[in-house]
Amino acid sequence: MNDAILVLNAGSSSIKFAVYAHTEQDLTEYLSGQVEGVGVAGTASRLHLEDHQSAPVSSDLGHGVDHDSALRAVLEHVRSSLGELTLRGAGHRIVHGGRHYSAPVLIDDAVLGDLHELESLAPLHQPHNLAAVEAVRRVAPELPQVACFDTAFHRTQPAVAQRFALPREYEQRGVIRYGFHGLSYERIAALLPEYDQRAARGRAVVAHLGAGASLCALHEGRSVATTMGFTALDGLPMGQRCGNIDPGVVLHLQRMEGMSLEQVERLLYRESGLLGVSGISADMRQLLSSSEPAATEAVELFCYRILREIGSLAAALGGLDALIFTAGIGEHAAEVRERIVNGLHWFGMELDQAANLNNGPLITTPESQLSAWVIPTDEERVIAAHTIALLSR
Numbered sequence: 209m210n211d212a213i214l215v216l217n218a219g220s221s222s223i224k225f226a227v228y229a230h231t232e233q234d235l236t237e238y239l240s241g242q243v244e245g246v247g248v249a250g251t252a253s254r255l256h257l258e259d260h261q262s263a264p265v266s267s268d269l270g271h272g273v274d275h276d277s278a279l280r281a282v283l284e285h286v287r288s289s290l291g292e293l294t295l296r297g298a299g300h301r302i303v304h305g306g307r308h309y310s311a312p313v314l315i316d317d318a319v320l321g322d323l324h325e326l327e328s329l330a331p332l333h334q335p336h337n338l339a340a341v342e343a344v345r346r347v348a349p350e351l352p353q354v355a356c357f358d359t360a361f362h363r364t365q366p367a368v369a370q371r372f373a374l375p376r377e378y379e380q381r382g383v384i385r386y387g388f389h390g391l392s393y394e395r396i397a398a399l400l401p402e403y404d405q406r407a408a409r410g411r412a413v414v415a416h417l418g419a420g421a422s423l424c425a426l427h428e429g430r431s432v433a434t435t436m437g438f439t440a441l442d443g444l445p446m447g448q449r450c451g452n453i454d455p456g457v458v459l460h461l462q463r464m465e466g467m468s469l470e471q472v473e474r475l476l477y478r479e480s481g482l483l484g485v486s487g488i489s490a491d492m493r494q495l496l497s498s499s500e501p502a503a504t505e506a507v508e509l510f511c512y513r514i515l516r517e518i519g520s521l522a523a524a525l526g527g528l529d530a531l532i533f534t535a536g537i538g539e540h541a542a543e544v545r546e547r548i549v550n551g552l553h554w555f556g557m558e559l560d561q562a563a564n565l566n567n568g569p570l571i572t573t574p575e576s577q578l579s580a581w582v583i584p585t586d587e588e589r590v591i592a593a594h595t596i597a598l599l600s601r
């Protein structure tokens with residue numbers, strides 16, 4: 209097995225990467241890693257690499273490292289670790305596919321041009337996603353590259369779930385609810401039958417809680433509603449993003465506070481969310497270990513908004529069979545899960561304390577009417593599988 213695929217997932221605060229060795233039938237992770245704390249002021253960046261042969265390696269990249277230098281470090285590490293493997297392609301997570309891209313696509317100049325046009329709809333992601341494509345083109349111009357979209361999985365939603373209450377002409381021009389984190393939801397939908405047959409055949413809400421956070425309502429494993437909308441700013445409060453906000457606030461900030469478009473964009477995308485409310489950090493780990501009242505209030509608001517949105521998605525589904533936690537916070541922050549599951553006691557959910565502290569997988573008691581699970585996501589594997597499928601056509 210000498211053929212391999214490189215996967216790059218440039219998120220808002222991290223670059224995740226992986227190399228998969230593959231045959232037509234088999235996909236094996238050969239190495240994986242991530243650089244954390246990318247582009248977050250005052251945070252140290254660390255590159256972490258696991259290659260399944262030697263011990264994991266961690267190296268410090270210093271403070272305030274930007275996406276570009278992090279990416280260069282990643283490509284260097286990958287190149288020196290390939291051994292006998294030959295890269296046959298690269299797959300990328302591209303956050304926004306807009307109106308025209310609702311399935312993975314081979315990247316050429318025309319596609320790249322289209323995707324650049326969507327940058328302002330995902331300013332924390334799209335430029336970094338595309339910079340990764342361009343960086344790979346520079347070091348390996350012949351390597352075919354595939355774009356896999358966060359928005360694609362949600363195109364199964366009924367029209368009513370994708371529609372804003374704006375005049376129709378805006379919808380025709382592409383102003384709809386796209387939804388994001390679709391590669392993660394696709395992975396969870398594929399794994400769910402192994403954990404919970406009833407929910408896989410019925411109604412589930414998946415909570416993807418990471419630096420970006422959203423919820424997705426799955427009916428029979430397909431997306432029927434989600435909290436993010438036209439951009440990845442909508443829905444839940446996130447590390448640095450405000451989430452759902454009265455659009456009147458945006459008008460007020462511009463008219464009454466005299467803020468420019470750029471200032472408002474910066475406020476909503478980079479200075480709000482957990483960071484804005486706590487005044488301390490965008491990182492849930494730091495907030496949970498802090499005794500500052502503002503840190504506690506930020507966590508409280510995060511959980512409160514999640515509870516409210518779970519109610520909304522359960523209503524869209526006409527009921528609920530299971531809740532699934534995933535991504536950085538969802539997989540690791542027992543305290544956040546505890547607050548949410550306890551907040552759903554009225555709904556028939558009963559937390560299994562010990563299982564929750566162990567990160568599951570099942571974190572509700574046998575008596576609980578609704579189950580809650582912790583299921584690790586793996587966007588990189590989904591991207592690798594799509595990339596191989598597309599390249600072997």
Ligand SMILES: Nc1ncnc2c1ncn2[C@@H]1O[C@H](COP(=O)(O)OP(=O)(O)O)[C@@H](O)[C@H]1O
Nearest residue numbers: 219222418419420491492493535536537540541
């Ligand atoms: N042990 C933990 N406890 C609480 N939060 C955690 C833990 N580990 C990671 N996180 C949170 O997960 C977030 C990153 O999630 P992740 O899904 O990796 O983000 P992204 O892919 O969007 O960059 C961090 O900002 C951190 O707040």
Ligand SMILES: CC(=O)OP(=O)(O)O
Nearest residue numbers: 219220388419420440
């Ligand atoms: C779309 C999005 O918010 O992604 P991330 O969680 O990687 O920031």
Ligand SMILES: [Mg+2]
Nearest residue numbers: 219418419420
């Ligand atoms: Mg992520």
